Amino acid sequence: MNAVSDTSATRTTAEWQAADSAHYLHPFTDFKSLASKGSRVITRADNIYLWDSEGEKILDAMSGLWCVNVGYGQQALIDAATAQLKQLPFYNSFFQTATPPAIELAELLAEVTPPQFKHVFFSGSGSEGNDTVVRMVRRYWDLMGQPERSVIISRHNAYHGSTMAGASLGGMSYMHAQGGLPIPGIVHIQQPFWYVHGHGKSRDEFGLEAAGWLEAKILELGADKVAAFIGEPVQGAGGVIVPPATYWPEIQRICDQYGILLVSDEVICGFGRTGNWWGCETMGFRPDLMTFAKGVTSGYIPLGGVMVGNRIARVMIDQGGEFEHGYTYSGHPVACAVALANIRLIQREGLVDKVRNDTGPYLAEHFKALAEHPLIGEAQSIGLMGALQIVKDKATHECFDSALEVGMICRGHCFANGLIMRAVGDRMIIAPPLVITRQQIDEMVGLIRFCLDATLRDLQQRGLT
Numbered sequence: 001m002n003a004v005s006d007t008s009a010t011r012t013t014a015e016w017q018a019a020d021s022a023h024y025l026h027p028f029t030d031f032k033s034l035a036s037k038g039s040r041v042i043t044r045a046d047n048i049y050l051w052d053s054e055g056e057k058i059l060d061a062m063s064g065l066w067c068v069n070v071g072y073g074q075q076a077l078i079d080a081a082t083a084q085l086k087q088l089p090f091y092n093s094f095f096q097t098a099t100p101p102a103i104e105l106a107e108l109l110a111e112v113t114p115p116q117f118k119h120v121f122f123s124g125s126g127s128e129g130n131d132t133v134v135r136m137v138r139r140y141w142d143l144m145g146q147p148e149r150s151v152i153i154s155r156h157n158a159y160h161g162s163t164m165a166g167a168s169l170g171g172m173s174y175m176h177a178q179g180g181l182p183i184p185g186i187v188h189i190q191q192p193f194w195y196v197h198g199h200g201k202s203r204d205e206f207g208l209e210a211a212g213w214l215e216a217k218i219l220e221l222g223a224d225k226v227a228a229f230i231g232e233p234v235q236g237a238g239g240v241i242v243p244p245a246t247y248w249p250e251i252q253r254i255c256d257q258y259g260i261l262l263v264s265d266e267v268i269c270g271f272g273r274t275g276n277w278w279g280c281e282t283m284g285f286r287p288d289l290m291t292f293a294k295g296v297t298s299g300y301i302p303l304g305g306v307m308v309g310n311r312i313a314r315v316m317i318d319q320g321g322e323f324e325h326g327y328t329y330s331g332h333p334v335a336c337a338v339a340l341a342n343i344r345l346i347q348r349e350g351l352v353d354k355v356r357n358d359t360g361p362y363l364a365e366h367f368k369a370l371a372e373h374p375l376i377g378e379a380q381s382i383g384l385m386g387a388l389q390i391v392k393d394k395a396t397h398e399c400f401d402s403a404l405e406v407g408m409i410c411r412g413h414c415f416a417n418g419l420i421m422r423a424v425g426d427r428m429i430i431a432p433p434l435v436i437t438r439q440q441i442d443e444m445v446g447l448i449r450f451c452l453d454a455t456l457r458d459l460q461q462r463g464l465t
């Protein structure tokens, strides 16, 4: 270890856990159940590996939380933060002021995004970015003289964050159930999840049908009431659901036909995850707005934002009038400095091409083989994100009773065996750092297979298979 003092060594695991459950309310957590077993305390990391307070090494197949795309311990990012902290740790952009890192990052984002994007609005996270989307979409239609166009259409099982607007745009029913969501003016259509909703149809046929649900909803509401459609190119937290190839081009056609703004939530798919810089490039559509966060700094420091397409930016700029919206940390100079170092590293190392041409196809080949496992009904991957659907019956696509929490059983075996894989219901998902090597993919897939075998034995012992 380096000269930085290692605070993890100052207490035992049990002491950390006691203080944790005494004071720390974790996000998306059942506080009572966690207190009964105690957190796993993560103390350090390098490349694609984490270590906990017991000294156990773990392969992080989730890039932290979909964000540590360049892996842990990248000196260029650490140096960029340190230098900016010394030079100018904070200044805002409210008072007709700006800082060099924020300006340079805006310029670089315009370079690495599709050609319709020349402007950016910064936020502190993906959720805030989507709050900005709601504000901006409605501001745009106001300026266009069509204020009654205010409804935003999203999808069930989408994830767009956890603020009031983010959770409302999202389609998680368990989130809506707490706190009276969604807020008014946000409606949802069904997701393009072929394995569950499209059984018996070809993928392409189902993709067109699923896109058609958008058109049906527009006609039901009246096109003159609809402001925008928002979607993740590939649903992430919903379970890495890769839509059929026919889906997004048809969504684009429908949005064009009715003049509706198209918003791509690129918080996970952006910055190379799917093998192109942006998920919309992989899936073949041309959004008016793109939300980003997570991979913009590889999670080293919080930052998010919205890329604003020319269609909207021109109206907002040319018509004048203040946009009454912003965050204290919009364009935070340290976060922007880290983002600049992160994006330059991605460019220098050719990480996006590597995912598209090398590690993505390599993962796909090895991942596909996991579909032969007795528990796995479907193995899907795109770029460096993938999902394994655990099923009871491969022929009928029948799933296990959700009360059995088979995904959580599998996740438990992963956690106990040095692998972080996430469970979304009975879908086991991965999104490893983009720096992962072929050899490390072999290691990861080997661990996954081992954990699936352990899960199968466990289920057999419980008499569930």
Ligand SMILES: *Cc1c(COP(=O)(O)O)cnc(C)c1O
Residues within 6 Å of the ligand: 066, 124, 125, 126, 127, 128, 130, 159, 160, 161, 162, 232, 236, 237, 265, 266, 267, 268, 293, 294, 304
């Ligand atoms: C994580 C995520 C968000 C929310 O980002 P936060 O930084 O957690 O607020 C929004 N959209 C998608 C697609 C995400 O995966």
